[in-house]
Amino acid sequence: MSDIWAVVPAAGSGSRMAQSQSKQYLPLYGRSLLDWSVAALLDYAGLRGCVVALPEGDLGREHSAVLSDPRVQLCAGGASRADSVAAGLGALPARDEDWVLVHDAARPCLGQAQLEALIETVTASGVGGLLATPVTDTLKRGSAEGRVTDTLDRDSIWSAQTPQMFQVGDLRTALHQAAHRNLKVTDEASAMEAAGFPVQLVRGAGSNLKVTYAPDMQLAAFWLKTLYPQLTDSAGKPS
Structure with missing residues (x-):
């Protein structure tokens, strides 16, 4: 039986946010965007483990309870998203036939219903796919x-959107081919498409937004409050 793993590329700076700190560390309701994104994956009971690819200089810093979870492993990311995902895949103790979920560090409002729909659709069909x-x-x-x-x-x-879910061996092959051909891939699905693998669309939700610009933080705060009322109520006002 195939296992399910996760990789979260979080080595970027998020320069479009115009903030003094990297976007993935911006706080909302007592957690960083990265923590919310990783926690949503860890809430899935069937997840074997998660690799978070951070800037190399951040590996030695004190980490949150979420990133200190025993199922989470940290590794150094790369100069691009594809490089960070490849590094995360390299750190996974996974088999080629296992499945991997790749999720954005700045997509904190992932609902469990959408995550489970993606996993169930992909594993039932055997065809990798993405929320969209x-x-x-x-x-x-x-x-x-x-x-x-x-x-x-x-x-x-x-x-x-993300997560995007593919078999580990296929995604490794697709990212390697893209790098060899010097293709610019902005998500894992585009690498899989370029390598000739089929990719299916699984309907997601508008709440699963990616925080890109400063005003997106207010919208993310609204959706977190909707998805996780107990956690956000206990944390008080968003930071």
Whole structure:
């Protein structure tokens, strides 16, 4: 029987937040964004373990209760997301046929219903996949001068989220091939697609937002309060 593992790439700086500290360490309700993201994975009873890829200089710092959980292992990440995920996969004591969930460090509002739906869909079909939501806005393609060049058909367009779940051996192969071909991959699904592996879409939720800009913190606070009322009530006001 295949085991389920997780990797959380958290070695980036989140420069678009314009904050003095790295985005993954920003606090909400007494926990960092990273802690909330990792804790959501640890709440899944079937998870064997989780590797968090941090900046090398952060490995020796004092860590939170979440990152000190015995199921969590820390490793040094890389210069890019793909490098950090590859490092995390290298640190996993997993078999090629095992499954791995890759989740954003700054996506703290993952609900257990969505996580379980992804795991159940992927393991039942044997085809890797990702949480995603259909795009509802009208999409425009723009020129370098800021002019609209055309309108895209949104009916087949989805917004990718995480976790993204693939077999460990396949994802290792896909990331290696992407690096060898010097392909820029912004998520694991794009590496799998480029390597010719099938990837399925599993409908996620709008609450599973990625904190990218400063105003996103307020929205994340709202969703955390909705998803985890007991934890957020005990923590008081968000930091």
